[in-house]
Amino acid sequence: MSDSPANFQDELIDSLLGDFLDESDQLLAQLNERMLKLDEWVHALGEGQSGPCDPELLNDMFRAAHSIKGLSGMLGLTEINVLTHKIENVFDAARRNELPVNADVTQLLFMGLDQLSALIERLKCPEAEPVVCDAVVEAIQRLLQKAGVEKKQATQADADRALSSPPPAPAQPPLAPGSEPAGGDPLEGVQNESEISEKYLAIFLDEAEGALEGLTAALLAIESGGTQDDLKHLMGTAHKIKGSAASIGLNRIAKFAHLMEDLLEQRIEQGGSLNERMVDVLLKCTEELSRHLTELRRGTPPSDPFSALARELLTVRDAASSPPSGALASYRCEVRFQPDLPAAGLKAELICQKLTKLGELAECDPPREQLDELEHLEHFRCCVRTDQPIELVREKLRVAGVVESRAERLDQGGGEAAVPSTPTLAAEPGPSPNDQAVEECIRGEPATTDAASRTAPVAPQVSAGNRVSTRAKSPSSEAEPRTENGQRPTETIRVDIERLDHLMDLAGQLVINRAQFVQVGDKLRAALGSRRWVIALNRVASELERMNGQMTARIDGGHTAATLDGLHNHLRRIQHELEPLRRDLQSILQAHEYVEDLFEAIHQLGRVSDGIQQSVMDTRMVPIGPLFARFKRVVRDITRATGKRARLEIRGENTELDKRMIDELGDPLVHLVRNAVDHGIEPPEVRQAAGKPVEGTVTLDAFHRGNSIVIEIRDDGKGLDADRILRKALEKGLVSQADAEKMTPQQIYQLIWEPGLSTAEKVTDISGRGMGMDIVKAKIEELSGTVDIQSVPGQGTTITIKLPLTLAILPSLMVEIGGDVFAIPLEAVVEIVRLGRDQMSTVQGRPVATVRGRVLSLVRLKDVLAFHGATQTESEEPTLVIVSEGGQEIGLAVDRVLGEEDVVIKSIAENYENVRGIAGASILGDGRVSLILDIAALVALASRQQAAVG
Amino acid sequence: MTTITQEPPAALAESSATEKAGARRAGSMQLVSFKLSDETYGIEITKIREIILVGAITRVPETPHYIKGLINLRSSVIPVIDLRARFGLPESELTQDSRIMVLNVGRRTIGIVVDSVSEVLRVSEDQISPAPPTVASLGNEYMTGLVRLDEQLLILLDVDKLFGEESQAAMDQAVAAG
Secondary structure (H helix, E strand, O other): OOOOHHHHOOHHHHHHHHHHHHHHHHHHHHHHHHHHHHHHHHHHHOOOOOOOOOHHHHHHHHHHHHHHHHHHHHHOOHHHHHHHHHHHHHHHHHHOOOOOOOHHHHHHHHHHHHHHHHHHHHHHOOOOOOOOOHHHHHHHHHHHHHHOOOOOOOOHHHHHHHHHOOOOOOOOOOOOOOOOOOOOOOOOOOOOOOOOOHHHHHHHHHHHHHHHHHHHHHHHHHOOEOOHHHHHHHHHHHHHHHHHHHHHOOHHHHHHHHHHHHHHHHHHHOOOOEOHHHHHHHHHHHHHHHHHHHHHHHOOOOOOOHHHHHHHHHHHHHHHHOOOOOOOEEEEEEEEEOOOOOOHHHHHHHHHHHHHHHEEEEEEEOOHHHHHHOOOOOEEEEEEEEOOOHHHHHHHHOOOOEEEEEEEEOOOOOOOOOEOOOOEOOOOOOOOHHHHHHHHHHHOOOOOHHHHHHHOOOOOOOOOOOOOOOOOOOHHHHHHHHHHHHOOOOOOOOOOHHHHHHHHHHHHHHHHHHHHHHHHHHHHHHHHOOOHHHHHHHHHHHHHHHHHHHHHHHHHHOOOHHHHHHHHHHHHHHHHHHHHHHHHHHHHHHHHHHHHHHHHHHHHHHHHHHHHHHHHHHHHEEEOHHHHHHHHHHHHHHHHHHOOOEEEEEOOOOOEEEHHHHHHHHHHHHHHHHHHHHHHOOOHHHHHHOOOOOOEEEEEEEEEEOOEEEEEEEEOOOOOOHHHHHHHHHHOOOOOHHHHHHOOHHHHHHHHHOOOOOOOOOOOOOOOOOOOHHHHHHHHHHOOOEEEEEEEOOOEEEEEEEEEOOOOEEEEEEEEEOOEEEEEEHHHEEEEEEOOHHHEEEEOOEEEEEEOOEEEEEEOHHHHOOOOOOOOOOOOOOEEEEEEEOOEEEEEEEOEEEEEEEEEOEOOOOOOOOOOOEEEEEEOOOOOEEEEEOHHHHHHHHHHHHHHHO | OOOOOOOOHHHHHHHHHHHHHHHOHHHEEEEEEEEEOOEEEEEEHHHEEEEEEOOOOEOOOOOOOOEEEEEEEOOEEEEEEEHHHHOOOOOOOOOOOOEEEEEEEOOEEEEEEEOEEEEEEEEEHHHEEOOOOEEOOEEHHHEEEEEEOOOOEEEEEOHHHHHHHHHHHHHHHHHHHO
16 A cells, blocks of 8 residues: 555656656646635635536546546556545546535545645655555545445546546536437547557648648638538548548547538538538637647647537537427527626626536637626627427526526528527516525625625636637637647756756856966966066177177277187177077067967856856746745635635746745745734734725735845735734843833844744644744745845735845855955945954954944954864954844954855755854865855854843 | 655665675675874775865864864865864874875765875775774774784774764754754
C-alpha cells in the first residue's frame, strides 16, 4: 500500500517520476482552482441546497483527476492512485447529476485534494511524515454509496472509455434518460491508430485542408436549400476526406467525415435539401475539422470535439428522417426579458436548465456559456429537442422577469410545415418550489442586490475560449476564438533546476574571472609605469651621441689621443649596448597599447558575461501568479472557519521572481495572508457598523521598484492596535518604560517582528499555528529581503516585503576594515561620510558620531563580532558607512571604501554553517573570499550592546 | 520544479558498501598519512578529495577558534579547520610543507590544515588495532584505531565523527535558535 521508494530504482521510472511530479503539480493547481469555483458556487447556493453545476467545470476536474490517477497507476504509486480514483468517481457522479454537490461534498473533496498534495509532496521529500489517507478514501466511499452511485466504473478501461467520449458532452447538459437521440457517443470506441506516418500525415493535411475549404465555401454558398448537384458535390468532398483519413489511420476523423457524408447522402436519397440547421451543423463540423488539422500540423495534442458534434449530426439527420408526428420534435424558443432586468443572463441560464430537463438544448443565442457574465439581455433564443408537448416547453419559458415568450415547432423538411404559434404573453407566475434554489441564487443577497447580481454565482465555469458559437455562419467570425486559443504556444523545455543552478554558478565564475582580468590589467598597467622612461632613454641616447661627436672632433684635434681614444671606445660600447635595449623598450612601449587592447577585450567579455548572467537569471524567473493563486484557498478556509467575509484580490501576478525565491516565499506569505484575514478583517457586523463593506478585501500585489521586487499584503481591516502591542512588549520586556513613552506608533508597529509578540486576543488554530511574525521576518531576511509594516487604525494594515531581484547577485559596497575586505549590501547603505576626530565622541561610554547634527552610534566591527587572531589596527579617522535597517541607522566604521561591485553570493552554510553577522561570502577578483555583512544582524547586535551598557 | 533524486536507502547503503570494498580490497585499506606536531595521522583515501597549497584564508568572526576561515575552492566557498587548534596541539606558523587537505564529510566539503602530507599507504586490517583509552591529545571517539607501522604509530581518524557530528550539533542549535 505504501509508495515505497524501493519501487523506483529504475532510472527510467525516476525520470518518469519527475514528469509525474511536474504534471501532477499543474493538475493539482488546476483542480484546486476549479474546486474554489465550485465551492463558491455551492456556498452561494446556501446551506443544504444543491443543484446542477456547470458540467464543463466538473468535466474538467474529472479529467484532471483521471490524469493523475492514470499516471500514478503507471508508476505504481498505489496510494495516490486509490485516492485519485475515488476523487475522480465523485466528479464523475457529479457531472452525471447522480451526486448532488453540496458543502459536505466540496469539503470532502478539499480534504481529498489536501491529502493528495501531501502524498505528492512526500514523493519529493521522502523524509516527510507519512500520509494516511484511508479516512478520506473511506469517507468518499461512503458518500458515493449513500448517493447510490457506487461505481460500476471500477476499471481503468471503463474510465478511459468514459473519457474518450467527452461525457455528457461539454456545452451540452446531460440528457434526460430516454431522450438521448443517437444512443450514446457515435464515435465511441473509435480510436486513431497509434502510429501515424509523418510523411503521409503531411500529405493528408494538405489534401484535407483543401477539401475542407471547398466544403466550407460550398456550404456558405448554399446557406439553405441547395440543389441535388450541390449536395452530391458536398458528399463527394466529405467522402474524400473520409477516405484519406482512414487510409493513414486517423479513424476518428474518418468516422466523423463518414457521419457528415451520411447526412448528405440521406438528404440526397430523400430528394430534400439542407435546412438552415443542417448547414449550421455542417459548418461547425468543417470548422472543428480544420481546427483539428491545424493542431495536428502544429504537433500539439489536438482537441477532439468530434463526439459532441457527431451527436449533433445524428440529431439533425434523425430530425429530418423521423416523421413530423414522431415523438421527438425540435422547438425554437424565444423569450424577451424586462428591460433592465438585473441578472437577466442568469434568468436565461435558468430557462436553459429547465429546458434541459425536457430534452436536448442547442443553438443558444447568446451562447449559454456567456450567459452568466451578461448583465443586460433582452432577447434569448434557443432550440430544444424533446418528446414533450409544446405546451410544456412554453411553460418552462415562463420565468419571473420574462415579458414575452415564444415557442414554435421547427420545420422538418425543406421549408414547409412550419407550425407557427402566436406569441404567448407570459404572466408572472411565482416560481415553483423546485426552482427555488436557482431563483435564490439569482437573487443573491437581498441587501446588496446590485453587487450580488454582478457577482451572482451561477454554475461557475472554466474559460470558454475554445467553444464555438453555434450561430456563427462564416469562418471569419470564428477567427477570434481560434487565434486566442490556437496561438502557437512558446516552445518550452523542461530543465532540471540543478542544471540551471550550475549554469548560474558558471556565469558567476565568469563574472569573477572578468574581475580577475581587470585586476591583472591594472597591475600590468601599473607595472609598465609611465612612458617617461622612453623620453629619458632617448635623452641618454642623444647625449651619448653628442659626446661621441665631440670626442671624435677632439681626437681629430690630436689632444691626448690615447686617453680619449679609450674613452671613445667605451662610449661606443655603451651606445652599442643601449641599442638593443632601446629596441626592447620600444616593444614595451607597444605593450602599453596592448594593455589598452586588453581592457577593450575585457570590456567586451564583461558585456558577454553580464549577458549570460542576465539570461540565466531570466531563465530562473517565474511569474508570481500561481503562488498568489494558492492563497485563494487559504482565504476561503479561514472565512469559512471564522464566519468572516473576505475576498482576496490579486494584482501583479505577472511579476517575475527567481524560482528559488518563490519556493521560499510560500510559508511566510501564507502566514501573512492568514493574519490579515484572521486578525485584520473584522467580523461582518463590526464592519457594517463601521460603515465599511461587509466583505473585507485582502490584496496581494507584486511589482518592481528600482532594483527590487516589492510584495504587498494589504487588508482593509481594523489595523494594528498600538496600545496592545506596546503593553505586550512591556510585559515581555522588549522595551523599557522610558522608551515606550517616546515611541511613535510607527515604531510600535515594528515591534510586531520581535520574537514572542503575538497580538491575537486568543490563539486561534488559524493564526496561532505555524510561524510567528519573527520567523516571517527571519525568512524574508534569509532571502536578503526586508519587511516593513504600516497601519492606519480602522483602515487596515499594509505589509511590504522588499526582495532583491535575484538571490544570486548582490550589488555591494566593498570596504576594508582592519585589513579584511567586506561587502555591504548597497541596499542598506544610506550614505558614506569621512569622519573628523571632532565628530566622534562618547555617550554613556558608547562611541557615537555626529553627522550634520545627527547623532549615530559608531559601530566598530570588531566590537560587535568576535574575531580570533590579530586584527590590524583600525584607522583613527575612519570613514563612516551609514547603514539602515528597519528604520534604525548605525554608522559602521571602515578604514577604506574600495568601491561598488556586484558580488556573487555564496552560501557559507553549504559547507559550513550560518555565521552570526555574516550574510554570506563572495569571491573577490583576486580569488580571495570576502564576507558579506548581515546589516540587520549588526544593527540588532549593536542595539543590544547599547541596551546592555545603557 | 525542484527535481528530486529518489535514492532509496537500500541502494545508498549498497553504494557506500562498494566504495568501502574498493578501498579495503582484500582486508586492506588505503590511507593518506600526514604530520601534525610530532604525531602521524591517517585518513582513509576515499574521504579525501584533493590536497592543495595553503593560500589566502579569510577569517570569519563568531566561529570556534579552530575554524581558520574560508577559502575559495574553484568558486565554492569551503571552511578550513586548523587541526592543531582542534586537537589542542601547540600553535605553529605555516611552513613550506603546510597543506590543506580537502575532505568530503557527508554532503559537505571542508579543508583541514596539516603540517605536511607524508604518503599514501596501504594497510591491512590486522595492522589496525583498536584505540587505547587515551592517545595523544584527543579523545578516542575520533579515532578508528591505531596502525602499527615499522617505526611509528599512525592514528587513524574518523572524519565523519570529527566534523559530522559537530556540525550536526551546530545545525540543531541553529534550527532551535531560528
